[in-house]
Each structure stands twice: as C-alpha cells, then as structure tokens.
Amino acid sequence: MSGLFTWLPDLLLAAMLVGLGWATVSSTDLRRSVALFIAFGLLLSIAWARLRAPDLALAEAALGAGLSGALLLAALRDEPPAGAVPEGLPRWLRTLVDLLAASLALALAWVLWETLSEPAPARLGEAALSALERSGVSNPVTAVLLNYRAYDTLLELVVVLTAVLGVVTLGRERPGYRRAGPVLYSLVRWLVPLLILAAGYLLWIGAQAPGGAFQAGATLAAASVMLRLSGIDSAGLPNGLAGRLVLRVTLSAGVGLFLLVGLGVMGTGRGFLHYPPAWSGGLILLIETAATLAIAAALALAFRGGRPAGWEADDPDHSPRERRP
Amino acid sequence: MAELLALLLICAGLGFYLAGAIGLLRFPDLYTRLHALTKADNLGLGLLVAGVALLHGSMLLALKLLLVWLLVLAGSAASAHLIAQHALRRSREP
Numbered sequence A: 001m002s003g004l005f006t007w008l009p010d011l012l013l014a015a016m017l018v019g020l021g022w023a024t025v026s027s028t029d030l031r032r033s034v035a036l037f038i039a040f041g042l043l044l045s046i047a048w049a050r051l052r053a054p055d056l057a058l059a060e061a062a063l064g065a066g067l068s069g070a071l072l073l074a075a076l077r078d079e080p081p082a083g084a085v086p087e088g089l090p091r092w093l094r095t096l097v098d099l100l101a102a103s104l105a106l107a108l109a110w111v112l113w114e115t116l117s118e119p120a121p122a123r124l125g126e127a128a129l130s131a132l133e134r135s136g137v138s139n140p141v142t143a144v145l146l147n148y149r150a151y152d153t154l155l156e157l158v159v160v161l162t163a164v165l166g167v168v169t170l171g172r173e174r175p176g177y178r179r180a181g182p183v184l185y186s187l188v189r190w191l192v193p194l195l196i197l198a199a200g201y202l203l204w205i206g207a208q209a210p211g212g213a214f215q216a217g218a219t220l221a222a223a224s225v226m227l228r229l230s231g232i233d234s235a236g237l238p239n240g241l242a243g244r245l246v247l248r249v250t251l252s253a254g255v256g257l258f259l260l261v262g263l264g265v266m267g268t269g270r271g272f273l274h275y276p277p278a279w280s281g282g283l284i285l286l287i288e289t290a291a292t293l294a295i296a297a298a299l300a301l302a303f304r305g306g307r308p309a310g311w312e313a314d315d316p317d318h319s320p321r322e323r324r325p
Numbered sequence B: 001m002a003e004l005l006a007l008l009l010i011c012a013g014l015g016f017y018l019a020g021a022i023g024l025l026r027f028p029d030l031y032t033r034l035h036a037l038t039k040a041d042n043l044g045l046g047l048l049v050a051g052v053a054l055l056h057g058s059m060l061l062a063l064k065l066l067l068v069w070l071l072v073l074a075g076s077a078a079s080a081h082l083i084a085q086h087a088l089r090r091s092r093e094p
Helices: A001-027 A030-050 A052-075 A091-117 A124-130 A140-148 A150-170 A180-203 A213-229 A238-264 A280-304 B001-028 B032-055 B059-092
Strands: none
Touching: A001 A030, A030 A052, A052 A213, A052 A280, A124 A140, A140 A280, A150 A238, A150 A280, A150 B001, A180 A213, A180 A280, A180 B059, A213 A280, A238 A280, B001 B032, B032 B059
C-alpha cells in the first residue's frame, strides 16, 4: 500500500513531463510553447528533487525554468503578435530531422537500459566520495565540478563567455520596459536585496550543501531581470564609460580567474588545475565567486538582448528610446 | 494529536488547491479566474505549510516555510495585479 503512494506520484510526474514536452514541441503558438516550456522546467526540477539530486533541481529551477523562460519571453517580444511558427524548412528536411532525433532518443534509451541492467561496477561516485576529504569542500557535487573535473567547468564557463560575445555582436540591446507602477516597484524593492542575499548564501553554502556558482549566478541574474522589468534599463549592470571596463572585466572574470589559478598552481610544480590540498577550499571559493559574477553578468546581458549603449567607445551615448507599452 | 491536526490542515489545503484549479478551468473570464487561482492558492499553500511544519515539528523549518509562504504571497499578489492591469489596459485600448 505504501509502495503505491510513492510510485503513483512519480508515475504521474513522469507522465506529465512527457505530456508537457510533447505539448511544448507540437504547439503552433509560440507564446503557448514558452509557457508550457517553463512549466516543463519546473516539473523537471521536481523530478530531479525526487531523484535526490538537489543540486540539479536547484539549477534546473533557476536556469532551466526561470532564466531560460525569461529569455524566451523577452525574445517573444520581438515577434509579431500573430507569430505562428514560421514555415521555414522544407518538409523532407523536417522529416529527416525528426528521424535523426528519434534515433538519437532510441540510442540513448538503449544505453540507459544497458547501464541499468548491468551489475553495478566500481562506481565513480564511490571514488569521488572517498577522496572528498582532500578536495577542500564537503559537497561532493562541488568537489566534482570545481576540483576533480575542474577542466570541464572551465570549458563550460568558456561556453558562457562565448555566448555573451555572440549576444554582444548581434546588435544593439532591446528597448527597455516602462517604469513600474507602485505595486511592482515595491515588490522589486523588497525582492532584489533578498535575491542578492540568496545568491550570496547559495555561493557560500555550495561548499557543503546544494548550491554553487551556477545557481548563485542565476539568482543574481534574476535580480537583474527584475530590475530591467521594472523599467531600470541598465538592469543593475554598470553603465557608461567607467562601467564599460568593469562590465568587461566581470564578464571575463570567471574564465580569467579560473585560468590564472590553474596556471598559478603549475608554478608550484603541480599539474594544470591540480590544487594543493591545503589551499583547495579557498581557491574553489575564489573561483566560484568570480564565476558567479561572470554568469550573472552574462545572463543579465543576454536578457538585455544585445550590446548595451556605450559598449563601444564610439557608440552614441545613452539616448532615450521609444518604450513599448 | 498533532499528526491528526496536520492531516486535517493538509487536506484542507489540498481542498483549496482543487477549488482553485476548478475555478481556473471553469470561470468565464480572466478576472474571475485570477481571483479563484490566487485566493485559493495563497490560502491552500498557507494551510499546507502549517500542516507540514506541524508534522515536522521543528521551529527552524517552520520559520523557513513561513518565509517561503510570505514570498509566494507577495509574488502571487503582485503578479495577479500585473496580469489584471495589463488585461484591463488592453481591453480599453482598441
């Protein structure tokens, strides 16, 4: 009887995920698709929580549902209101893409089945846990991300930086939003300091409990999105000539500091990113702080949707733009 | 005794969620739907939080849950206001 009560909600959750995924992809109304996608992300984060992966649940809720949803909604603003899915690709090409995606899904399902049915070998998780004492942190997920597989995380930050460079080269930012009314304004006034506090907490707690740079960065970026939506065009990013330099340094701080630390420990005769065990806790916190700021700035810039005014030295200065109603 | 009370609170909370969902699906226009959704959800979550806090019996967790509830209250009140205001403004402009 108790088995039914734990299985039934999980089964329902899985069914809802598949249903929402299908509805998101098959909807012809982009607006509806985006709304369904956000709901899909929230349910997915519950699924991660049920699988006892709270780090992933946090990241999925903050990045997958929250920030991606905000970015998609901001992109929708550029679309004409009657924006159905554009025709675009010829039919045979779409069928080909469908077939490729379906075969990829089948291959993944086969791999999963094979992995699950095999007897458990010596798992990497056990190796990760046994070396935890020397990693400098007590949260195994952070130990993997910032110590054992720090190289992967460095490259992930490079991906984020590259994406921002892409955003910046796309063109000028979108027009800002209208000034918030009293209700939204007072909410933002309360929420933004709370979000900054929460981001700092997530960054700090990441060493011993679920949290870390990506979750903290997304939370900080959420504060920036709130500011932007309430009509503060800079969205909390530094503006103007002096701010330009600060913004560039912040954006590249994640990759830059990671590389500096990685190369710095080579100076003590160790391998690239092979921290001395006595220092690793401090070094990880340093890298994560820089990464948090860089990720937050990158996401905030992505929400602004392009090069901010004054990004180039010869850019025309901040000129009042037309606001959308 | 505490468990029974918690069960009652949680069931009452779920009842509010059910009423909110039915209201969202059945009410005729946006304003009444918003009304059903936010009122039912806010109270439903409050009862749920009270029940879970009672069941767990830890003061720290109860405070955390209370904070979550207050944040949701502020968020849902503000977003309901924004949605309604947007709809009202759009219906006035042709």
